[in-house]
Amino acid sequence: MTSPLDADGLAATLDALAVAYEQTEPGAFLVTLPGERRHRTLVWLMLGRHHLLIESFVCRAPDENAPDVHAFLLRRNATLRSVAYAIDAAGDIHLVGRVARAAVTADEVDAILGMVLATSDADFNAILERGFASAIRREWAWRTSTGQSVRNLQAFRHLVAD
DSSP states (O other), rough: OOOOOOOOEEEOOOOOOOOTEEEETTTTEEEEEEEESSSEEEEEEEEEEEEEEEEEEEEOOOOSSSSHHHHHHHHHTTHHHHHHSEOOOTTEEEEEEEEEEEGHHHHHHHHHHHHHHHHHHHHHHHHHHHHHHHHHHHHHHHHHHTOOOGGGGGGGGGOOOO
């Protein structure tokens, strides 16, 4: 059985995974993961006495259809491992989790980061479609009326009436 990681072991694991990170204080790591739908995903890994805390901001509070967004997040929670969607006091959406310190191994850290990245990246557009459709339509209209590129909005083309 692999021994649980301490802060140095966690840093060595992040180095071995070749992910960008900053150790902000002993046992606290801000990891930057590259994405496809999202440019990047930031993940806090905070090694406590009894657990590893995982937290990643996904999206600000929805402008509209919050109940639909929240229902989507709750349905997604049923399929997730190690992390779950949560909202903070402002309604902003995060992925959060806690793993027992004894279970914090290099393989588990790799799996956690993979889960956070895959989930955040895969769900990002679905969250935007549900919670920001009107803003996307306004942005599309403004860009097209001023001759601006809509290249990075193409995933939402189906939301725009021709």
